[in-house]
Amino acid sequence: MPAPILDALDRQLIDLLSCDARVSNRKIAVELGVTEGTVRGRIKRLQQDGLIAFTAVTGFEMARKSRLSFINVQANVDKVRDVARAISGLPEINAVLITMGQFNITAMCLIEELDALVEIAQDQILTIEGVHHVETSIAVKTVKYNARMAKITPQAMIQDGN
Amino acid sequence: MRLTPERPVRKQLAQLRAKPPADMTQRFNFDATDVNIVEQLRLNGRANNQQIAERLGLTATTVSTRIKRMEDANQLRVVAVSDFTAHGFNFLLRISVEVDGRAASEVAHELAELPQVFAAHIVTGRYDIDMLVALHDFDDLSTLLLDKFSTVRGIRSLTPAIVVDIIKYQFDVAPIEGRD
Numbered sequence: 457m458p459a460p461i462l463d464a465l466d467r468q469l470i471d472l473l474s475c476d477a478r479v480s481n482r483k484i485a486v487e488l489g490v491t492e493g494t495v496r497g498r499i500k501r502l503q504q505d506g507l508i509a510f511t512a513v514t515g516f517e518m519a520r521k522s523r524l525s526f527i528n529v530q531a532n533v534d535k536v537r538d539v540a541r542a543i544s545g546l547p548e549i550n551a552v553l554i555t556m557g558q559f560n561i562t563a564m565c566l567i568e569e570l571d572a573l574v575e576i577a578q579d580q581i582l583t584i585e586g587v588h589h590v591e592t593s594i595a596v597k598t599v600k601y602n603a604r605m606a607k608i609t610p611q612a613m614i615q616d617g618n
Numbered sequence: 619m620r621l622t623p624e625r626p627v628r629k630q631l632a633q634l635r636a637k638p639p640a641d642m643t644q645r646f647n648f649d650a651t652d653v654n655i656v657e658q659l660r661l662n663g664r665a666n667n668q669q670i671a672e673r674l675g676l677t678a679t680t681v682s683t684r685i686k687r688m689e690d691a692n693q694l695r696v697v698a699v700s701d702f703t704a705h706g707f708n709f710l711l712r713i714s715v716e717v718d719g720r721a722a723s724e725v726a727h728e729l730a731e732l733p734q735v736f737a738a739h740i741v742t743g744r745y746d747i748d749m750l751v752a753l754h755d756f757d758d759l760s761t762l763l764l765d766k767f768s769t770v771r772g773i774r775s776l777t778p779a780i781v782v783d784i785i786k787y788q789f790d791v792a793p794i795e796g797r798d
């Protein structure tokens with residue numbers, strides 16, 4: 457993966473927008489000492505390159521589903537990509553990572569009740585062809601979570617274009 | 619499926635019930651208007667109040683007031699999320715930690731102070747802490763392991779998994795911290 461070329465202005469923009477994305481271009485322009493057109497152009501380029509995406513993050517009270525859970529999956533090595541795609545197609549799943557380690561797929565989801573986790577892991581994931589073992593663990597407490605950094609997948613980019 | 623034999627389901631449930639998260643203690647009431655505004659912001663976080671108001675048949679003032687109310691209650695943030703690569707993090711690891719001889723939360727807090735650790739959770743199951751680590755490249759690993767992790771007391775074992783690919787990553791719900 458080639459390292460993206462970001463200059464100081466890009467970084468300042470990302471810093472500002474990652475605190476509050478609702479600041480107007482005009483305000484950003486004044487703060488950074490550039491024109492509004494430059495701000496608009498830079499933001500557009502960063503979005504198109506998949507380096508930033510705008511999102512509304514809500515707290516757990518609004519979501520109800522507040523319990524972060526991990527589903528660790530062992531799948532046949534020759535089926536990993538297909539299994540990961542199948543898991544990512546499940547609406548309940550928020551994140552799917554392909555990893556090299558004890559497990560080859562990590563899926564993350566937010567649940568309200570433990571029953572839901574068992575249902576997703578056992579009924580939906582364990583039944584996918586190529587999956588032979590599933591383990592679950594639940595985040596009892598989140599000590600640190602940086603919501604401002606993420607993997608911007610093509611799906612998120614499309615959403616942004618609306 | 620083996621639901622982590624060391625701690626069966628009932629025990630996991632008991633553990634959950636015993637520790638309700640702090641943010642569940644006081645409820646913030648969202649109504650349909652709030653939900654609609656958030657939905658519009660998810661589609662386009664940079665839409666101005668007037669645009670959102672027109673779509674929902676509200677006034678710009680209402681939109682502005684509602685957004686501020688949710689933000690002040692730490693229930694909403696409209697932010698730019700940046701890709702790991704935008705920060706030069708090309709090497710991600712998920713590390714599961716077994717703790718021995720010390721409270722897991724103490725170890726987790728100490729680990730969370732490291733800038734390389736961008737998420738740390740205390741978890742049920744065979745491990746005690748689950749964390750995500752972001753590094754610029756492979757060379758950063760020796761410093762992290764030999765100079766940083768090695769100074770944290772109570773780590774019994776570190777089980778790494780190298781993140782090879784991220785197929786999906788969609789979190790629009792997160793713990794929100796108060797603004798400084």
